[in-house]
Structure formats: structure tokens, C-alpha cells
Amino acid sequence: MISQQTIQQILGRIDILDIVGEFVKLKKRGSNYLGLCPFHNEKTPSFIVSPGKEIYKCFGCGKSGNSISFVMEHEKYSYVDALKWLANRYGVEIEETFVSDQQRQQYQTADSLFIINGFAQQFFADQLFNTEEGQDIGLAYFKERGFREEIIRKFQLGYSPERRDAFTKEALSKQYTAELLVKTGLVANRNDQLMDNYRGRVIFPIHNHSGKVLGFGARILKKNDRAPKYINSPENEIYLKSRILYGSYFARTAIDKADECLLVEGYTDVISLHQAGIENVVASGGTSLTPDQLRLVKKYTNNLTIVYDGDNAGIKAALRGLDLALEEGLNVKLVLIPDGEDPDSYVNKVGASKFTQFVNENKKDFILFQLEVALKDAGGDSIKKADVVNKMAETISKINKAEDFTKQQDYIKQTAEILKIEETGLHSLVNKFIRDRIATQERKMPFEEARAHEENAKQAEATNYDDATFNLLFKDELQEREVARILIEHGVKKWNDKKLIAEYILEEIPDESLIDNAEVILLIAAFKELMQSTPELATKNYFIYHPDTKLSTLAVSLLNFPHDQSDRWKSEFSQNSGFQQSLFQQSYEDFMRAMRKDNEAELNNFLKIDEDRSDVEVDSAIMYLKLRKIKRMLLENQADLEKPHTTEELYMLHQTHEHLKKMEIELTRNMGAVVIK
Template identity: 70%
Template sequence: MISQNTIQDILSRIDVLDVVGEFVKLKKRGANYLGLCPFHNEKTPSFTVSPSKEIYKCFGCGKSGNTISFIMEHEKYSYVEALKWLANRYGIEVEETFASDEQREQYQTADSLFIINNFAEQFFTKALTESEEGRLIGLSYFKERGFREGIIEKFRLGYAPNDRDAFTREALSKQYNKELLLKSGLVAERNGALADNYRGRVIFPIHNHSGKVLGFGARILKTTDKAPKYINTPENEIYVKSKILYGSYFARTAIEKADECLLVEGYTDVVSLHQAGIENVVASGGTSLTVDQLRLIKKYTNNLTIIYDGDAAGVKAALRGLDLALEESLNVKLVLIPDKEDPDSFVNKIGAGAFTEFIKKNKKDFILFQLESSLASIGDDPVKKSELVNKIAESISRINKAEDFTKQQDYIKESAAILAIDEAGLHALVNKYIRDRVASLERKAQSNTEKEKNSAAAETSGFDDATFDLLFKDQLQEKELARILLEYGNRPWDEQTLVAQHVFDEIDELEIDDTDVNQLITSVKKLLHNNPGLLNDKYFIYNDDKKLSAFAVSLLNHPYEESDRWASDFSDNTGYQRDLFSQSFEAFSKVISKGNENDLNKYKLISEDRTNQKVESAIQYLKLKKIKRMLLQNQEDMASALNDSKFRELHFIHKSLKDMEREITNILGTVIIQ
């Protein structure tokens, strides 16, 4: 784990404007900056960055967060990876803490393997272009495949000299560790001596999603029955085959933009398609799809199109991993390239435009393709047909996410029609496979949904619109109070008290309904007691608790601040001053709708220090809401009082609550409409 000292050092150095500005072109608009959202396609900028609050918010797609979450979302990094990216950008040395010596050793080994692989990649690319052997053999091979210099450089393709130990000598001269060289798979021990493992082969470096070299695929160029066509890096601390998709580093942005991932088998398929301008493509390396690979794809899209050769082996390979893909809720399509072709040769034969059109026209649903191809091969054999029915039912049962229930039913209907069997019977068979999973989850979800509906109906029945507004908009006032704690909690209320402590003194007996607000209040109280110096909005924006961090960001996502002129011009004639945020928003909408630029210009948004006024207003409005709720409940109790004594007791409570209500309205300077 990254030490807290390093994390605090990173947090003290990062600048949201600097980091986001590396990926988004921003223009200053008032106190904030505006640009086109990197998370969805838009023509009118709606992506806002607030340097003062250190957050971003897109008012188009709704995504928001802090500097770290931006890197996590944009680059698809984990929290730790994002921290390391930021540390590297700001030249901060990362200090790691480990639970055990074994964990420390694993981390150090992984770090060393990344360094060795980076050195090897440079060695192989240099050997390809700067040595006579590399140009005559390796570069000639790539050019015969139609690879241009730009694409060779992009994928950092290389060549391993045919000399027995050319790489080994170079690595040992640079003081790289012998044991780690062996673990990396770059070097092998033969007859008691170290030798290069990939000699005489062209090299395909394999990168992780952040661009680091995990390992290599080395293709033989000479025809031989003994040597394997490809040698891949052996499994080690950083190279885990089941978690790798070749080309993911170069394809990630294109996959997200296209909202589709094309999956092929081989390295050359990926390189050729990228060269043709089809960049949303990765390769499985010829292995069966794994859960980790599918989840890597799902980081970028839910739509997977598998493109494999049209021969029998290609069909068999394509069908591997089907059930896993369905379990991950991926929308899976299959395209088979015409027989004796592969994606590499086919795109070079017909061109990028025709290839893209071919993919669009020939996509087939994965389950239905499996069904139709299998049905054609079994003929009238009832035993084989029964096996196929069971196989299809089992595949459909893998669609086990509650949100995919409709998709599952559609598959049952279509499959029953193709198989010419009773739909109800197939449905029963599917249920047999999913009884312990989807059925139980569905019953639980349905039960919870009904309870929520009944509860909501009981609470809302009998209330008019005004009463409903008062009762169920308490949450807005509670969140406003939470925002006050975030923005002003560490400011002085008076000479002895912070704003946060004053708030708690005032609302201590009030029941807060919103769970997120309660969590924030609990955290602020702990800080006040244990370490008040840490109390500021940044502490919560960058909190380790991701839920708390997201809630803090959402509270601070107010695009406008109110001016005194605004408030005075849009007060009611009666003197009734409404909720400040609602009032400001309505006024701004009126000005915008009229399109009067002069009117708009006179309402310049200002940032004067009216902290105490805002704090007091938030506290009193929340108290007022709570009292109104108590009044409504008391009125219901009075209406159902069983005797005069109980009625008088409740009437006395009613009068006390009304007195409290008047006291608060006097503080606020408002008039309550009876």
C-alpha cells in the first residue's frame, strides 16, 4: 500500500486544473473553467472545473469527482495506479507500506520485472531498425505483412538477434539480476549457461492498460516442426495470461468512443486493423476468454463483437468463453471471416471501409449462432437434439443479472422457435439451472420493491401537494446543512467556536433522515474531537471512503453563487424570502428565457463572506422543516384522540410547536402563510 505520508504529499501538490487540462482543453468562465466533456460526445461545452473546490462536474452526462477520480475514470486506473500516476507527474517518490515481508518482496520483484521488460523492449526495437540483421530479417517480415513504419513504431515491434546470447550479455553488463532475467522469460539456462530465449524471432511487446510492458510474444520466422510458432512470457508476478488482452493500451480510448470492443485472436490481426484505422480492437492471444479479460473489456463498453476465422477451428474458438461473457452482462455478437481468411488478411484484401461494413452486416447474436450452427450438424438425432436443448438452456441461464431478465426471456422465446419445442418447457429447463441464483435474487428484489412501494404509499397517502413538499423535501435542507459543514465548518463562528461546532450545538436534538448526511456529520464530529486541523472540504473530497468522497463532491457541485442584488430584486412583496438556492435558480431561468443580456449582466455573481448568515439560515430552515413535520404528525394525533384529556395534551403541544415556529420565522425574517 502507498503510505499515508506519500498520499498527503500527493494531495498537497495536485492541481485539478493542471491534471484535467492535460486531457481537456479548458477556457476560463468566471471563477471556473469550461470544456468539452471527455466522457461523452458533445458539441456544446458542459464540463466544468472548479479550481477553488478542486472538483469537476459535467452537466451533460452527470459525471463528477476530484483529481484522483478523474484519472481513475479517464485512464481506467485503480486508486493506487492513479496515485502513482500523479506521484510520477509531480516528481514525488512513492513510499510503500507492506503487511508482510513476503508482500514487500512480491512488490519489489514486480517493479524489477517492469524495469527489465522496459529495457528489453528498447533493446528489441533498436535491434529491429539499427542492426543489419534486424532490417534484413525482422523489418522485411513486418513489411511483407504490410506493416508501415508508423504502426511498427506505435506498437514498438522489435527483433531478437539470432546470436545465442546477445540480449543476455547486454542485460548482464547493465547489472540486471540473473534470477529476475530468468523469471522474465527473456533468458533461459541451457547446458549450464544463460542464453537468449527469443533469438531469431520478431517481438510483440505486450502492454498493460497504463502502457507498461508486461511481457512479450515472440514469433518464429523459420519453418520448423520442432520449434513453436510463438513463445510467450511465462507467468510471473506481472504477466498473468488470463488477465491480459493484447492491444488494450492502444485501443482503450477508441473502444470507449465506439462503445464496442472488437475481439480477435492474434497479434497481427490487432496491428493490421489499427493500421487500417479500426482501433477499437484487442486480441485474446488465442486462448479461451477468461472472467478477468471480460471485466477488462467491460471497463470500457458492454458491447463485445468477436471476430474469428470462419473455419471449424475458428468457430470452436469463438464459442469458448460464451457463458462467461453472458454472466458478465456483455452484449455479445459474433462475426466469422470467410474461410481461409483471418482479420489481418481480410482487411488488407478488401480495405478498411469494406471491412467495417462487413462487420456491421454480418454480426450474429452469439447464442442464436451457437444454436443454428449446432442444429445444422445434428440432423434428426433426438439424443443430440436433447443435448443441444440442455446446452442452450444452460447458456441462457448464465444471463444471471437481474437487469438482464428481459434479455433472458427473449432468448428463451427465440431459441424455442428455432428448436421447434415448447417455450414453456424451455423456460422450465432454464429455471432448473438458475433456480439457486437468478430466481432467488429476483424474488428478493421483487419483495424489496413491493415493500418500498407499500411503505411509500402509506407515508404519502392523505397529504396534499404543499404538505408533501414540506415533508419529503427535508432531504434538500439536510444536504444544504451538510454543504455548509463542508464549505464553512472550519471557519470561526466566534472567538471560541468553529462553525461546525456551532451547527452541532444547534441541531444536536434534531433527527437527520438522510444516511449520507448522517455519515458526513459523524465524520466531521470525529475530526472536531480528534484532529480539527484536518477539517476542510478537501479532506472529504479526497477521502479514502469513496462513497463519502462522491457525496462531498456532489454537495459542492453548485455552478452559481448568489449576489445581494439578486436576493433583493427577487424577494416576494410580502417579505417572504424563499430558499436562497431555489430563488436564485428561478430568477436566473427568467433572465435566460427572456434573453436580455443587459438584465443578465447586472446580476454579477459575487463571493462575499456572508458565512454566518448562510450558516444561521441553513440551521433555522432545517429546524423549521422539522417543526412543520412535528406539527403535521401532532395534527393527525389530535384528529384521532380518544378522549378530551389526550386532546388537551396534544393541543398544548401544538401551541408550543407554533410558538417555536414563530420564533424561528422571526429570526429568518419570513412570513409563514397559514
């Protein structure tokens, strides 16, 4: 784990304009910046960055966040990887903490393997471009395949010389240990002799999502029946074949923009398509697709198009992993390259434009294609046809996400028509496979967990909220979030000469009994802890960049509208003024138009950036919570009144009711509106 000290150094140097501006062209609009959203296709900019609050918000697709979440979303990094990317950008040395010696050893080994692989990549590239052997053999091979030098350098291709220990000697001279060199697969130990494992081969580095070299694929150039055509790195702390798609580092942005991932088999397929300008492509390496690989695709898109050779081997390879892709909720299409070609040779033969046209015009529905192939294999054999029916029902049953119900029903109908069987019978068979799978899952579920699920289901069925109850809960939700927003945005401001706003609010909310929202309770608890230990950290940035994603997501969502309300905004859109959707839509469009035109006069109708209304906001929030507490006490008192009591007890309950009603009326009058029914 990255130490808190390192995280604080990174946060201290982050500039959201610098980060977002690397990927989005931003123009100043008022005190904020506007650009085209990088997360969805739009022609009119609706993506706003607020440097003052260090957050971004897209009013088109709704995405919002901070600098770290932007890097995570745009580059598809984990939280830790995003921090490392930022640390590297701002020259922060990463200090890591470890929970055990074993974990420390694993991290150190992984770091060492990355360093060795980086050194090896540079060695092989140098051999390719700067040695006579590399140019005559390796570079000549790549150019024969049609690769231009810029694409060779982009994918960091290389060459390992024929000499028995050229790389080994160089690596040992740089003080890399023999044990780790063997672990990478770059060096082999045969009869206590260290030698190069990839000699005489061209080298394809395999990168992770941040561009580091995980391992290598090495292709033999000479004819040798005893040697494998390709050698890949062995599995180790950083190279796990089931979690890797070749070319994903270079394709991730293109996949995101195209909202489609093309999947091919080999390294050269990927490189040739990239060279032709078709960059949303990755390779499976010829193996069956794994759940981890499919989840990697789904990070970028739900649309997967498999582009394989049209021969029998290509068809079988394409069909492997279909059920897994369906379970992941991917929309899968298949394109088979004709005439014994593969994607590499076909794009070189017909060019990028015709290749793209061919793919778009020849996409086959994956499930129906599987049915077509299976029926062809079954021929007139009735037993084999029955197997086909069962197989198709099992496949369709894997489409198990609620949002894909209509898709599942369409497949049942089309499959029944092609197989010439009753649709109801196929439907029943699909449902049987679904029931069997659920039963299997339930058998795996611990008894207590299953009982908890049953109890939750009963409670959900028994619950019957009417619209008024829902509206009240929703209003409470908004008000609780308002308290959290005030703490984050104004907590360290002075309430008076003796205390901060946060101290005042926390005194008025001595416990969490008035709050129902679990995330707000979590934030209040974190704020209390900060005020007791390190109150100087209790700023909005502390929560915007909090390592607990629940807190950081809450903080961003509370602050994600980058402007304070003006009087016009409040009068036109507040709940008390009879908010109308059409009026809101028109004024929102006026607001966005003013933003794009940088019309300060118009903007000032909507915005009062410098107006500090924190005292009003605090009073309003505190009074609301007090009012809600009184309302709850009134309900409890009313429930108590309905029970049998002595005359004296009834008198006390009526007195309590009158006292609470007076308090309610007084608070309501101070707030200027009735906020609770």
C-alpha cells in the same frame, strides 16, 4: 499502499485545469471553463470545470468529480494507479506503506519485474532497429507483414538475436538478478546455464492499462517443428494471462468513443487494424475468454463484437466464453472473416473502409449464431436436437440482469420459432435453469446470511410509504446534505470572533440523532475528528480528495454545481416560489447559452460568484435541523398522548405539546416559510 505523505504532496500540486486540459479543449467562461464532454458524444459543450472548487461537472451526461476521479474515469485507472499517474506527472516520489513483510516483498518483486521488462523492451527494440541481424531478419519480417515503422515503434516491437545469451549477458551486466530474470521468462536456466529464452524470435511487448510492460509474446521465424510458434511470458506477480487483453492500452480511448470493442485472436490482427485506423480493437491471444477479460471490456463499453476467422477453429474459438459474456451483461455480436482470411490479412486486402463496412453489415447475433451452428452439427439426430434445446435454454438463462428481461424474452421467442417448439415449453426450461442456478447459489450462502436476506425481504414487503412520506424523506435528505455542504465549503470560515462555522455547527449538532443519511453522519464524524486533531486540514479539498470514496463522492456531489445562486436563480427556481419545470428548462438553456457566449452581462443575472452568504446558509440549516427535532418530539409526544395516563401526566403532556408548538411556530417565522408539514 501509497503513504499519506505522498498523497498530500500529490494533492498539493494538482491543478484540475492542467489535468482535464490535457484531454479536453477548455475555454474560459466567467470564472469557470467550458468544453466538450469526453465521456459522451456531444456537439454543444456542456462540460464545466471549476478551478475554484477543483471539480468538473457535465450537464449532459451528469458525470462529475475531481482531478483523481477524472483520471480514473478517462484512463480507466484504479485509485492507486491514478495517484501514481499524477505523481509521475508532477514529479512526486512515491513512498509506500506496507502492512506486512510479505506484502512488501510482493510489491518489491512486482516493481523489479516491471523494471526488467522495461529494460528488455528497450533492448529488443534496439536490436531490431540498430543491428544488422535485427534489420535483416526481424524488421524485414515486420515489413513483409505490411507494418510501417511508426506502427512498429508505437507497439514497441522488437527482435531477440540468435546468439545464445545476448540478452542474458546484457541484463546481468546491468546488475539484474538471475532469479528475477528467470521469473520474467526472458531467461531460461538449463543445466545451471543461463540463456536467452526468446532467441531468434520477433518480440511483441504486452502492456498493462497504464502502458507498463507486463510480459512478452515471442514469435519464431525459422521453421522448427519441435519449437512452439509463440512463447509467452510465464505467470508471475504482474503477468496473469486471464486478466490481459493485448492492445487494451492503445485501444481504451477509441473503445470508449466508439462504444464498441472489436475482439480478435492475434497480436498481428490488432496491429494491422490499428495501422488501418481501426483502433477500438484488442486480442484475446487465442484463448477462451475469462471473466476478468470480459470485465476489462466492460470498463469501456457494453458492446463486444468478436471478429474471428471463418474456419471451424475460428468458430469454435468464438463460441467459447459466450455464457460468461452474457452473465457480464455484454451485448455480443460475431463477425466471421470470409475466404480463409484473418482480420490481419483481410484489412490489408480490402482496406480500412471496406473492412469496417464488412464488419457493420455482417454482424451476427451471437446466441442465434450458436443455435445455427448447433443445429447444423445435430443434423437429423433427434437426441442431438434435444441437447441443442437444453443448451440454448441454459445459454438464454444466463441473461439474468433485470434490465435485460425484454432481451431474454425475445431470444426465447426467436429460438422457439427456429427450433419449431412451443414457446411456453422453452420458457419453462429457461426458468428451470434460472431456478437451479439460484438454488445452487443459495446452498453456498451461509445460513445466517440467508436468514438476513429473508428478514430484509419481509421488512421491505411490509413497508408502505405514501407520497407525502416519501416527499418528506426526500426533503430531509436534501437538508442533511445542505448541512454537509456548508461544513465542507464554509467550515473553516469564522462564525464570530471566538469560533469557526464548523465549531458552531458541531456544537448545535452534538450527536448524529438528527441526521439519517449515513454518508452525512460519516462526514460529520470525520469533521469532528479533524477539528480535534488537525483543524488546518478541514478544507473542502481534504474531502474532495479523501481516500474514502464515500466521502470524496459525497463532497463532489455537494459541490458539483460550479456557481452560487443569484437572487434571480433563487426567486425563479426555489421550492417556495412554485418551481415550474418548463421555466427551469428555459432558464437553464439561457444560462448555458450565456456560458458558451461568455456573455458577462447575462451571466451576472444568474451568478454572484463573490457573494458570501454563508451566515444565512448556516442559520437556515441549523434552524431546519432544530425544527425537525421539534417535529419529531411533537410526534413522540402525540403518540404518548394516545396512551392511558393519569390526569397529572396528561396535563404535563399537553403543556409539552403547547411549548413545542410555540417553538415550532417561532422557528418557522424566523425561516420565513413552513418547511415541514
